Amino acid sequence: MAQQSLPKDKIKFLLLEGVHPSAVETLERDGYTNIEFHKKALPPEELKKAIAGAHFVGIRSRTQLTEEIFEAAKKLVAVGCFCIGTNQVDLNAATRRGVAVFNAPFSNTRSVAELVIAEAILLLRGVAEKNAAAHRGEWMKTAVNSYEIRGKKLGIVGYGNIGMQLGVIAESMGMQVQFYDVVNKLPLGNARQVPSLNNLLGNSDVVSLHVPETGATQDMIGAAELAQMQQGAILINASRGTVVDIDALSEALAEGRLGGAGIDVFPVEPRSNDDEFISPLRQFDNTFLTPHIGGSTVEAQENIGMEVAEKLAKYSDNGTTTSSVNFPEVALPEHAGSHRLLHIHRNVPGIMSAINNVFSETGVNVSAQYLQTTEEVGYVVIDVDAEYSDVALERLAAIDGTIRSRVLF
Numbered sequence: 216m217a218q219q220s221l222p223k224d225k226i227k228f229l230l231l232e233g234v235h236p237s238a239v240e241t242l243e244r245d246g247y248t249n250i251e252f253h254k255k256a257l258p259p260e261e262l263k264k265a266i267a268g269a270h271f272v273g274i275r276s277r278t279q280l281t282e283e284i285f286e287a288a289k290k291l292v293a294v295g296c297f298c299i300g301t302n303q304v305d306l307n308a309a310t311r312r313g314v315a316v317f318n319a320p321f322s323n324t325r326s327v328a329e330l331v332i333a334e335a336i337l338l339l340r341g342v343a344e345k346n347a348a349a350h351r352g353e354w355m356k357t358a359v360n361s362y363e364i365r366g367k368k369l370g371i372v373g374y375g376n377i378g379m380q381l382g383v384i385a386e387s388m389g390m391q392v393q394f395y396d397v398v399n400k401l402p403l404g405n406a407r408q409v410p411s412l413n414n415l416l417g418n419s420d421v422v423s424l425h426v427p428e429t430g431a432t433q434d435m436i437g438a439a440e441l442a443q444m445q446q447g448a449i450l451i452n453a454s455r456g457t458v459v460d461i462d463a464l465s466e467a468l469a470e471g472r473l474g475g476a477g478i479d480v481f482p483v484e485p486r487s488n489d490d491e492f493i494s495p496l497r498q499f500d501n502t503f504l505t506p507h508i509g510g511s512t513v514e515a516q517e518n519i520g521m522e523v524a525e526k527l528a529k530y531s532d533n534g535t536t537t538s539s540v541n542f543p544e545v546a547l548p549e550h551a552g553s554h555r556l557l558h559i560h561r562n563v564p565g566i567m568s569a570i571n572n573v574f575s576e577t578g579v580n581v582s583a584q585y586l587q588t589t590e591e592v593g594y595v596v597i598d599v600d601a602e603y604s605d606v607a608l609e610r611l612a613a614i615d616g617t618i619r620s621r622v623l624f
């Protein structure tokens with residue numbers, strides 16, 4: 216699929232789920248004015264229609280970009296996830312079509328860590344149930360089962376950007392931090408990596424989950440794992456809803472085995488704020504149930520808006536793919552005076568020589584060339600004299616293994 220460069224006002228951005236206005240401001244500052252903005256996620260059929268004409272789409276965690284949606288998105292060049300998680304995007308479907316996917320890996324991590332530490336304090340003090348009781352007119356003044364966090368053990372599952380930050384804050388408040396991760400990690404401060412999940416669960420006063428949604432983390436905390444936890448321990452999940460078996464958690468709470476839970480993410484979440492939130496956990500006073508707002512602070516959303524919009528604009532302007540989650544990463548300089556050819560291909564033997572042949576056979580002068588590959592995809596960027604870019608693009612697009620090619624003026 217070969218694409219010619221378009222004037223900026225013809226490049227359509229579809230922004231969904233009420234991404235922060237900083238995204239629109241950033242795009243407009245860069246000259247992109249064709250922006251369709253929706254406050255909510257769109258139902259699949261509406262999404263298919265809206266995305267058909269879009270070159271770029273911006274989503275948060277609700278919009279599922281499935282194979283079917285990508286099939287309807289014939290013009291799509293890149294996806295911006297205005298969040299950390301990219302599990303809502305079928306990354307294989309995107310890669311197969313040469314659609315780059317970007318996210319914001321850092322901007323909301325602090326917000327999640329702060330929410331978790333707040334919940335740890337309030338749940339260990341029994342504040343969730345005392346608050347719920349007070350709203351019903353009951354007075355629960357007691358120190359029974361009410362603890363400080365100082366000296367307690369925090370078990371972090373998934374010691375990545377959020378887990379590490381949480382560990383540092385928790386330690387500064389006097390907690391002992393231990394973590395379980397599939398990868399060997401450098402422990403910050405006095406944190407300690409433990410060898411198994413069971414080891415962590417059986418030995419923590421508060422367990423907080425910070426793993427991505429993957430096959431391996433599906434129902435990672437089920438009945439067997441909950442049974443390993445200490446009597447009265449607290450479970451916090453601000454990662455993804457699929458990581459905890461909610462029925463098993465519900466049973467553990469009903470039996471009084473856990474001291475409480477803070478749950479921000481659910482296997483099924485309402486599509487919008489107008490829909491009812493349905494969960495067996497609603498019956499428990501000793502839980503904080505929050506509507507997936509771990510990363511929803513003014514600071515985080517404003518930064519994410521700018522960060523992801525800048526990545527999309529940069530990719531559109533000059534082909535830079537730095538920090539793409541599914542594409543080879545190439546940081547590119549400006550290409551004033553030359554035309555820039557972008558060639559995305561399957562990473563198969565012989566394709567680079569076919570690409571280079573185009574230039575030796577046509578005599579098109581190459582002023583710069585950049586190449587980066589992943590196991591599946593190769594991304595070659597070639598700067599050429601303006602008058603020859605059409606013929607070179609046509610030849611590049613015809614090479615076997617080409618996924619997509621385009622030219623930037």
Ligand SMILES: NC(=O)C1=CN([C@@H]2O[C@H](COP(=O)(O)OP(=O)(O)OC[C@H]3O[C@@H](n4cnc5c(N)ncnc54)[C@H](O)[C@@H]3O)[C@@H](O)[C@H]2O)C=CC1
Pocket residue numbers: 299300301320323324327372373374375376377378395396397398425426427428429431432453454455479480507508509510511
């Ligand atoms: N509630 C909310 O609003 C938010 C939720 N999130 C969720 O939090 C997750 C974590 O975010 P980050 O810390 O930034 O991700 P990250 O990628 O920096 O860290 C994830 C860590 O989990 C580890 N891990 C992966 N699979 C594992 C497994 N099976 N067992 C143990 N460890 C495993 C990884 O090795 C890595 O250290 C995101 O993937 C996202 O789903 C992120 C931001 C906001």
Ligand SMILES: O=C(O)CCC(=O)C(=O)O
Pocket residue numbers: 275276277297298299300301323507510511
């Ligand atoms: O705020 C959002 O829309 C989603 C936050 C989140 O879960 C993420 O960043 O992965």
